[in-house]
Amino acid sequence: VTGDGKVRFTFEGREVTAEPGQSIAGALHAAGHRVLSWSSKYRRPRGYRCGTGACPGCTVKVDSRPGVLACMTPVRGGEHVERIRPWLPWLPADRFGAIVPAGFQGSRLLRGRRAWALAEPLLRRLAGVSPVAAASPGQVGSYSEIAVDMLVVGGGRSGLAYARDAAAAGQRVLLVERDWALGGRLLGVSGGRDGATVLTDAARDAGVEMWLQATALGLFAEGVVGLAVDGGLVAVRAAHVVWATGQLDQPMALPDGDKPGVLLGSAVRRLIVREGVTPGTRAVIVVRDPADPNAGEFGALLASVGCHVVATCGPADVRAIHGRDRVRAVTISDQRVAADVVVMVGGRSPADELRRQGDVSVGTPYR
Amino acid sequence: VSLPGLAHGPLPTTSEAVVIGAGINGLAVAYELARLGMRDVCVVDAAHPGAGASGRNGEMLRSAFSSPEWIGLFDYSLGLWRRLAEELDGPTLYTSAGYLVLASTAEQVQLITASAARHRAHGLRTRVLSVPEVLDLVPALNPAVVAGGLLQPEAGFAHHDASVWSYARAAARKGVAIHGETTVTAIDVANARITGVQTNRGPISTRLVVNAAGGRARDVAALAGVAIPTVTQRLEAFVTESCRPFLRPALAYLDGVAYCHQTTRGEFVGGTEVAAAPMTDGAGTTLHGLRDAARKFVHLLPVLADARIIRQWAGIIDASPDFAPILGPVVEVDGLWLDCGWSYGFMGAPGAGRLLAEAITSGHVPALLAPFASSRFAEGRLIAEGSLVVTREDGV
Numbered sequence: 001v002t003g004d005g006k007v008r009f010t011f012e013g014r015e016v017t018a019e020p021g022q023s024i025a026g027a028l029h030a031a032g033h034r035v036l037s038w039s040s041k042y043r044r045p046r047g048y049r050c051g052t053g054a055c056p057g058c059t060v061k062v063d064s065r066p067g068v069l070a071c072m073t074p075v076r077g078g079e080h081v082e083r084i085r086p087w088l089p090w091l092p093a094d095r096f097g098a099i100v101p102a103g104f105q106g107s108r109l110l111r112g113r114r115a116w117a118l119a120e121p122l123l124r125r126l127a128g129v130s131p132v133a134a135a136s137p138g139q140v141g142s143y144s145e146i147a148v149d150m151l152v153v154g155g156g157r158s159g160l161a162y163a164r165d166a167a168a169a170g171q172r173v174l175l176v177e178r179d180w181a182l183g184g185r186l187l188g189v190s191g192g193r194d195g196a197t198v199l200t201d202a203a204r205d206a207g208v209e210m211w212l213q214a215t216a217l218g219l220f221a222e223g224v225v226g227l228a229v230d231g232g233l234v235a236v237r238a239a240h241v242v243w244a245t246g247q248l249d250q251p252m253a254l255p256d257g258d259k260p261g262v263l264l265g266s267a268v269r270r271l272i273v274r275e276g277v278t279p280g281t282r283a284v285i286v287v288r289d290p291a292d293p294n295a296g297e298f299g300a301l302l303a304s305v306g307c308h309v310v311a312t313c314g315p316a317d318v319r320a321i322h323g324r325d326r327v328r329a330v331t332i333s334d335q336r337v338a339a340d341v342v343v344m345v346g347g348r349s350p351a352d353e354l355r356r357q358g359d360v361s362v363g364t365p366y367r
Numbered sequence: 368v369s370l371p372g373l374a375h376g377p378l379p380t381t382s383e384a385v386v387i388g389a390g391i392n393g394l395a396v397a398y399e400l401a402r403l404g405m406r407d408v409c410v411v412d413a414a415h416p417g418a419g420a421s422g423r424n425g426e427m428l429r430s431a432f433s434s435p436e437w438i439g440l441f442d443y444s445l446g447l448w449r450r451l452a453e454e455l456d457g458p459t460l461y462t463s464a465g466y467l468v469l470a471s472t473a474e475q476v477q478l479i480t481a482s483a484a485r486h487r488a489h490g491l492r493t494r495v496l497s498v499p500e501v502l503d504l505v506p507a508l509n510p511a512v513v514a515g516g517l518l519q520p521e522a523g524f525a526h527h528d529a530s531v532w533s534y535a536r537a538a539a540r541k542g543v544a545i546h547g548e549t550t551v552t553a554i555d556v557a558n559a560r561i562t563g564v565q566t567n568r569g570p571i572s573t574r575l576v577v578n579a580a581g582g583r584a585r586d587v588a589a590l591a592g593v594a595i596p597t598v599t600q601r602l603e604a605f606v607t608e609s610c611r612p613f614l615r616p617a618l619a620y621l622d623g624v625a626y627c628h629q630t631t632r633g634e635f636v637g638g639t640e641v642a643a644a645p646m647t648d649g650a651g652t653t654l655h656g657l658r659d660a661a662r663k664f665v666h667l668l669p670v671l672a673d674a675r676i677i678r679q680w681a682g683i684i685d686a687s688p689d690f691a692p693i694l695g696p697v698v699e700v701d702g703l704w705l706d707c708g709w710s711y712g713f714m715g716a717p718g719a720g721r722l723l724a725e726a727i728t729s730g731h732v733p734a735l736l737a738p739f740a741s742s743r744f745a746e747g748r749l750i751a752e753g754s755l756v757v758t759r760e761d762g763v
Contacts, residue, residue, distance in 0.1 A: 040609040040633065056608075067608070067675045087611065116452065120462055120631055124612050127633035132610045134672030138509065140665050143658060218679075221651035235654055 007077035018075040019276055025051075025058040025070035026275035028081075034260035034326040036060055036070060036083060040127070043086050045325040047260030051188075051267030053178055054248050054351070057260075060084060065135045071270070072213075074180050087125055142232035148174045151225055151238035152208075153216045153354065156184020159244030160199040160208075166240075167206035174236065175203065176214040176227060184246050188269030190301075219357050243355045247348040252286060252315045254344070261327030262342040265298060278305045280341030284330045285312040288346040295345055302343070310337050315346075370415065372535035374544040381572040382409040382544075384727070385564050386579055387551050387587050390421035391527075391713055392706050393579030394534035394545070395720025398455075401541035403728045409573075410538070411549040411566060417531035419581045423682030424713045425604060425626050425638050426530075427617040429466040429522035431493045433482040434752040436738040437691065438489045441711070443735055444718025445522060451717055457533025459525045462631060465616035466522035467496075467504065468754065469667075470515040475621050479517035482754055486519075493519045507613045507670050512622060524617050524628050527713065534716075554591040554703075561591070561702030575727065577704045582683030584707030591700050595693060596744050597685040597708050602638060603656040605679040609633035613670060619756045623663040626756050635674065637664050640756070652679045686710045689749040694719055694739040695732055705741055710755070 006017045011028055018027035025048045028036065035045040036058045049057035051071050058070040061082045070081070152163040155177030163175040181187060183196025204210065214234075217226040225241060227234040249264040251257065263271075263279060271277040283302050287295040299309045313332045320331040321342060329338045383405050386393045389412035397410045412418065430442035452459045470476045479495060486493040494517070501516040502508060535545055546568070553565035554576060563572040580587040588595045610633050617628040627637035639660045657679055665672050687693050687708030692715060697703040706723055709715065722736045732740070738750060 066673050116458070116460065116462075120460075124631050124633075127609060127612060127631060132507070132613045132635075132668075132670040132674055134670050134674075137672055138665060138669035139672050140662050218652075218654075220654040220657075221681075222653055222655060224654055226654045226657070233654075233658065 007075050009075055009077060009079040009081060011081045012083060016081075020075075022075050022275045022277070023071050024060070024062070024068075024073045024075055024079070024081055026271055026277045027075050028070065029271060029279070030275075030277040036260070038086050039258070040086070043088075043126070044258055045260055046258060047326070048263065048267060048271075049251075049258075050249065050264045051270035052248055052264075057258075063135070064133065066133065071267075072179060143235075144232070145224075145235045145237070146174070147237045148172045148209075149238065150174070150240040150242060151176070151236050152242040152244055153225070154184065154244035154246055155179070155182040155200075155210065155212075156244060156246050157186055157195070157199060158246075159184070159242065160196075160203045162242055162244060163208040163210075164199070164203040164206045166242075167203065167208045173208045174211065174238070175208050176211045176216060178213065178215040180212050182210065182212070187274045188266065190273055192273070216354055219354055225354075243352065245351040245354065248351045249344070250347045250349055252288060252344050252346050254286065254315060254318045254321060254342070256321040257318075257342075257344075259321050259323060259327055260325060261323070261340055262321065262344065265294065265343060265345045268298060268301065268343050272301055272305050278307055279343075280307055280327075280339075282310045282337075282339045283307050283341040283343055284318075284332065284337065284339045285309055285343045285345060286315055286318055287312060288315060290314060292345060298343055298345055307341065310339055318342075370547075372416065372532060372539040372545055374539070374546050378411075378546055378549065378566065378568050378571055379407060379409055379544060380570070382407050383573065384408045384575040384577065385571055385573045386410040386577040387564070388412055388419075388579035388581055388584075389416040389535065389545055389547065390419050390579060390581045391417070391531050391534060391716040392421075392581070392709065392719060393577065394531065394538055395716045396577055396579060396706055396723050397543045397545075398534055398538040398541065399720045399724030400727065401538060401543050403724055405728065406542070408538075408543045409571060410543060410545045411551060411564075411571075412545070412547050413550040413583075415547040416535045416545065417528055419583075420602075420682040420684055420709075421531050421581070421713060421716075422527055423602075423604065423680055424527060425628070425636060426527045426713060427466065427524045427619075427626060427628055428461070428714050429519050429617070431466065431468070431482065431486055431491055431517065431519040431522065431754075432752055433478075433485060433754045434750055435485075435489065436750045437752045438486070438491065439735045440692075440718055440722075440739065441715055442489070442491060443722070444715050447717035447721065448525060449521070451525075451530070452533065455533040455537035457529070457536055459530040459533055460631065461525040462523045463521050464523040464628070465504075466519045466619070467501070467616040468517040468619045469501065469508070469513065469621065470517070471512045471620075471622040472514055476515040478621075478753060479515060483517060491519070492521065493517055504616065505614060505618070507668050509667060509669050512620070512667055518616065522617065524630075525713075526630075530713075551587060551590065554587075556591055556700055559700055561700060574702045575704070576702060577706055577723070577727075579706040580685075581707070581709070581712065582685050584685045584705075588697075588703075588705070588707070591697075591703050593697050593700055593703065595687075595705065595708065595741060597687050597693075599683060599685050601650070601681050601683055602640070603652050603660070603679065603681045604636065604638035605657065605660055605676050607635040607671070607674045608677050610635060610674060614668070620663070620667050621756065623667060624756055625660070625663050625667070627664065627667075634677075635664075635671065639663050650681045650683065652681050656681075684710055684712070688744060689752065690755055691750040691752065692719060692739055693741045694723060694736050695726065695741065697741060
């Protein structure tokens with residue numbers, strides 16, 4: 001943090017100024033950098049998208065460590081951030097459908113031995129985004145094991161409250177959260193930060209041990225939960241595991257809906273409320289259900305930071321999203337509207353991969 | 368389940384042959400039987416094509432083993448692999464990227480050198496590589512683990528799902544009925560002859576059953592009153608996110624009992640054999656296995672240290688005492704054929720399928736198939752094959 005209260009880092013060699021508490025992806029979005037990565041197969045440009053660490057759009061290299069999710073990584077100051085560049089990043093491979101057709105295993109072209117023998121070396125060169133390069137080649141992270149009475153995965157409202165109560169009842173409770181702050185969805189709601197602080201303090205006072213930037217990798221056959229913590233691996237054996245992983249906003253199938261600038265609602269909340277970043281100047285809100293009260297809420301939220309909502313429509317009305325590597329305009333029905341942000345307000349699904357992995361059924365229907 | 372190649376409608380009440388298991392081996396033998404003119408062949412699977420080991424294996428292909436029996440069967444199979452996509456009119460994505468067996472000790476160098484001599488005797492093209500040649504071929508290797516290598520240039524890998532489904536569709540086009548979600552509950556035997564099978568969807572009358580049930584082969588054989596001396600094993604593998612190309616050939620790392628390759632899409636796929644707790648029936652994965660794989664592969668290829676693993680999975684095999692497949696008729700029960708006991712089933716499927724179909728239709732077991740008869744266990748004629756990247760969980 002420098003004298004003016006800002007933190008600075010470099011992106012592709014250029015200086016970027018951030019506010020303390022911003023993520024790398026949030027600071028890059030604020031600075032106007034939209035293309036953060038390329039999709040691995042078609043090398044389509046990708047950028048900030050979910051704001052929950054659930055998609056690979058903001059995967060970058062930080063201080064030569066590849067595979068860092070920039071939306072889940074706070075700016076510390078002094079980092080060197082780079083894009084992970086595929087071979088010929090600007091080759092619009094999706095235009096060469098004959099060479100790299102969608103689902104290429106099924107392609108007629110590749111049935112012939114010779115055709116495949118010719119295509120394979122090219123496909124191979126096109127494949128993959130991250131070069132394999134390790135910051136510390138040959139080094140495997142640390143490993144440790146711990147045992148607790150209860151492991152709570154997810155530091156949102158439910159996880160914090162549950163952990164607090166269990167600890168108050170005398171259990172040894174470990175709560176893990178992949179983000180660097182506790183509160184989950186509360187942090188994306190106006191005024192929610194205070195509620196998060198109250199819950200966090202209560203959990204801490206009750207004796208809950210809390211680990212931030214700790215990701216639960218899976219429930220393994222030995223009956224342990226594996227955690228990725230600070231480049232190392234921790235195996236947790238817990239008598240009870242509480243999945244409090246919340247919900248994830250779901251994307252919609254829009255034409256060119258992966259273009260940088262097309263954001264999920266969760267990303268918009270995070271950018272505006274938590275990180276103080278204005279997503280853009282002209283927004284189109286796409287709502288799956290016209291009766292969804294969230295649509296009006298997003299309109300008000302965007303307007304509060306000076307982002308003009310130019311249109312609100314349903315997913316079927318979106319005919320095209322224009323712009324080579326970022327949103328420039330949207331064609332809604334027959335009308336082309338200039339815009340630099342598209343906000344998708346669709347459904348949510350429980351983030352319950354870990355539960356399903358453990359083959360644990362849910363007793364009551366999810367609402 | 369509605370998938371291309373899968374039959375709709377009721378099970379047939381009678382069938383010339385019932386193949387149990389729609390893995391690549393069951394599908395291959397069914398395809399070959401239909402190709403040889405058998406009219407109604409039915410394949411039944413408790414789940415769907417490729418649900419078991421066929422869809423979970425390391426998809427590596429070679430024929431450069433060390434015993435004449437393995438070389439014979441697997442070189443025949445590799446020859447078929449090379450033109451399988453055209454034969455089936457469906458993709459297999461067979462890639463002759465080469466198959467490198469990495470030797471890390473003087474003893475292993477001796478082993479591969481002796482193997483190469485046998486390969487020459489059998490007409491296989493393999494080459495013993497010096498340390499610089501190995502490092503030139505795979506510069507990302509940790510030099511500390513390289514003492515030499517054995518390269519089979521025309522070997523490589525194929526795509527598991529593409530191959531399974533190309534077989535399924537080709538078989539269906541030839542009239543084979545492939546029924547998923549159909550579990551065999553009993554095999555009817557009368558006077559030491561197969562008379563039919565019972566399933567959860569009804570009975571099928573047949574005089575010919577091929578047991579290609581993969582990890583469940585022993586249970587299926589037991590339904591016909593036949594005991595096969597296999598051991599169920601759970602193998603684990605993982606895949607990283609797509610990376611820029613750094614590894615061309617398929618690679619077997621003898622010292623780590625590990626194998627790996629990088630797919631055309633850039634994913635690094637690897638598996639290791641670990642002496643784990645005997646959780647042989649579940650398809651769940653272990654943190655122990657993940658750590659073992661991470662440690663071995665980062666040691667082997669140090670650039671992988673920061674690569675992200677995106678999936679880990681397990682598959683079940685039902686391995687024979689000598690890890691060689693059990694192929695051919697069963698003496699005790701007329702009409703029951705075995706196509707099981709596999710450890711290298713993906714590799715061997717095209718060859719075994721064709722040879723078994725020839726044996727079934729002609730009544731004469733081809734010479735390449737004969738050594739793999741189930742009678743070898745009772746007669747104490749186990750096949751000694753020294754270049755396998757697999758170990759017994761029970762330490763045998």
